[in-house]
Amino acid sequence: xxxxxxxxxxxxxxxxxxxxxxxxxxxxxxxxxxxxxxxxxxxxxxxxxxxxxxxxxxxxxxxxxxxxxxxxxxxxxxxxxxxxxxxxxxxxxxxxxxxxxxxxxxxxxxxxxxxxxxxxxxxxxxxxxxxxxxxxxxxxxxxxxxxxxxxxxxxxxxxxxxxxxxxxxxxxxxxxxxxxxxxxxxxxxxxxxxxxxxxxxxxxxxxxxxxxxxxxxxxxxxxxxxxxxxxxxxxxxxxxxxxxxxxxxxxxxxxxxxxxxxxxxxxxxxxxxxxxxxxxxxxxxxxxxxxxxxxxxxxxxxxxxxxxxxxxxxxxxxxxxxxxxxxxxxxxxxxxxxxxxxxxxxxxxxxxxxxxxxxxxxxxxxxxxxxxxxxxxxxxxxxxxxxxxxxxxxxxxxxxxxxxxxxxxxxxxxxxxxxxxxxxxxxxxxxxxxxxxxxxxxx
Numbered sequence: 532x533x534x535x536x537x538x539x540x541x542x543x544x545x546x547x548x549x550x551x552x553x554x555x556x557x558x559x560x561x562x563x564x565x566x567x568x569x570x571x572x573x574x575x576x577x578x579x580x581x582x583x584x585x586x587x588x589x590x591x592x593x594x595x596x597x598x599x600x601x602x603x604x605x606x607x608x609x610x611x612x613x614x615x616x617x618x619x620x621x622x623x624x625x626x627x628x629x630x631x632x633x634x635x636x637x638x639x640x641x642x643x644x645x646x647x648x649x650x651x652x653x654x655x656x657x658x659x660x661x662x663x664x665x666x667x668x669x670x671x672x673x674x675x676x677x678x679x680x681x682x683x684x685x686x687x688x689x690x691x692x693x694x695x696x697x698x699x700x701x702x703x704x705x706x707x708x709x710x711x712x713x714x715x716x717x718x719x720x721x722x723x724x725x726x727x728x729x730x731x732x733x734x735x736x737x738x739x740x741x742x743x744x745x746x747x748x749x750x751x752x753x754x755x756x757x758x759x760x761x762x763x764x765x766x767x768x769x770x771x772x773x774x775x776x777x778x779x780x781x782x783x784x785x786x787x788x789x790x791x792x793x794x795x796x797x798x799x800x801x802x803x804x805x806x807x808x809x810x811x812x813x814x815x816x817x818x819x820x821x822x823x824x825x826x827x828x829x830x831x832x833x834x835x836x837x838x839x840x841x842x843x844x845x846x847x848x849x850x851x852x853x854x855x856x857x858x859x860x861x862x863x864x865x866x867x868x869x870x871x872x873x874x875x876x877x878x879x880x881x882x883x884x885x886x887x888x889x890x891x892x893x894x895x896x897x898x899x900x901x902x903x904x905x906x907x908x909x910x911x912x913x914x915x916x917x918x919x920x921x922x923x924x925x926x927x928x929x930x931x932x933x934x935x936x937x938x939x940x941x942x943x944x945x946x947x948x949x950x951x952x953x954x955x956x957x958x959x960x961x962x963x964x965x966x967x968x969x970x971x972x973x974x
Contacts, residue, residue: 556604563603567596570616590768591721594838595620623720630719632727636696637708640754643696644704647674655700659961662812662909665700668750668916677739679747680973683882691743695735697752699815706809707754714761721768726834727761733866734760734826740873741822745890747883748913748972751816756823759806763827768835771858812909816894826869832862891972905962912936912971914964919956927951933960935968943967 571592599619606613622628648655650673651666660667672678675693682690698704719727738756742749803824810817837855885891895911902908913936922930928950931943943963950956965971 559607560600560604563600564596567599567616571596574617574620588717590772590838591717594721595623597838628720630716630727632724632731633711633715633719636711636715636731636754636757639696640698640704640708640711643674644698644701647671647697650674659907659909660915661700663698663700663703663815665698665703671697671699671750671752674752676750676752677743678750679743679877679880680882682743683877683880691736691739694739694752694819695732695754695757698754699752699812703753703815707758710758711754711761714758714765718761718764722835729834729863730760730764730827730830731757733830733870734763734823737826737866737870737873738819738821738823740870740877742816742818742894744873744877744880745818745885745887746816746894747880747885749816749891749894751819751894753815753819755806755810755815756819759820759823760827760830762802762806763824763829764831764835766824767828767831767862771832771835771855772838810894811896811898818890818894826866829862829866829869833859833866834863904965910961910965912965913973914961914968914971916973917960917964917968919960919963921945921953921956928953928956931956931963933963933967935964935970936973937968937970939968939970941967 575592596616599614599616602614602619605611647666647670651670655661655664656667658664665671668676672681674697675690676697677690677694681687698707715727715731718730735754735757738759739751742751742756807817807820809815810820891911897907897910899908917936918934920932921928922932926949927945928948929944929946931945933941933943935941945956
């Protein structure tokens with residue numbers, strides 16, 4: 532009977548009106564689910580599951596509708612009072628169902644951002660230094676930004692954790708907090724406080740370790756690693772429920788399914804590319820982003836509950852159950868093993884040299900590329916932090932001893948410039964660094 536029923540459901544026969552061939556309990560559950568889907572469309576309009584957030588929101592809606600239909604079935608069996616779909620939906624936003632972990636993160640990140648501005652003298656750096664409208668690199672370091680040499684050589688291991696609540700500036704903060712509000716809230720309300728905390732913290736730390744290994748010369752901050760962990764978990768949830776998400780069982784029809792799959796994949800790719808472009812700016816790095824996404828995907832495989840196909844009367848083979856159990860067990864285990872291995876590599880490093888010298892261009896690119904060397908919006912070096920000693924005589928400043936980012940001192944002749952303004956020299960230090968220093972990165 533179950534095999535025949537499964538074949539009918541896979542062909543979509545239960546929606547063609549031949550409902551007499553279904554067991555009464557299954558028939559009622561499917562009617563309840565279809566009713567919930569219809570109420571959702573009436574309340575929120577037709578869904579367009581495009582992009583990671585849109586597709587995940589669609590999946591979250593399916594979860595809620597399945598839960599409501601199961602709740603209705605339980606109430607019928609136990610002769611309990613009926614709970615309407617609208618009331619059931621409302622209960623998910625009240626009491627202990629609220630996303631407290633997301634709220635806590637929002638508050639902590641906001642307080643830390645205000646503190647960073649206060650430590651910076653309530654001023655922001657020029658856009659050429661920090662295009663995120665934020666404090667200086669020195670201030671971010673004092674607040675706990677990631678710098679590999681301080682982690683490895685000075686034993687400041689807290690810098691693997693502190694960057695997850697730091698932000699480079701207002702733009703970085705608003706982008707991350709907007710993403711956290713929508714994605715973090717959706718994940719936490721679907722899977723709970725503990726799952727959301729695991730999916731955020733492990734990818735945030737794992738992404739920072741990846742950044743510390745491959746970009747030791749860069750300062751980086753941001754909740755982006757944890758947020759990309761949440762995005763990775765969303766992708767994991769979408770992948771493990773892919774066949775059900777696009778099946779006729781939860782959609783009005785199966786027409787254009789192949790085109791719908793392709794469109795969703797294109798939007799997923801577009802979302803990832805846009806977020807990686809943000810990682811090409813100073814103090815934000817793509818190794819944290821991409822590392823966080825990988826860890827989030829692995830954690831999601833273990834912590835996210837798969838939608839039960841039994842609800843729709845679809846039988847699951849023993850092989851599939853074993854495979855699902857293996858995937859759930861291996862995801863979190865692999866995450867922990869990767870963190871242990873990468874931490875060991877970080878400890879063994881000298882804190883200064885990257886195993887991939889060209890990897891810096893994965894995370895930061897001077898922009899715009901068509902502008903002259905002295906006219907870019909931002910740069911991806913350490914020249915904004917150089918110092919110099921100027922020599923003065925009766926005609927003005929005639930010589931400059933410039934200390935390059937790697938500690939090498941370059942003597943620069945200013946006798947032809949007739950410079951008398953000390954502030955002008957200070958503003959020109961980054962340009963002089965790029966012109967005269969061989970190594971533009973701190974060692």
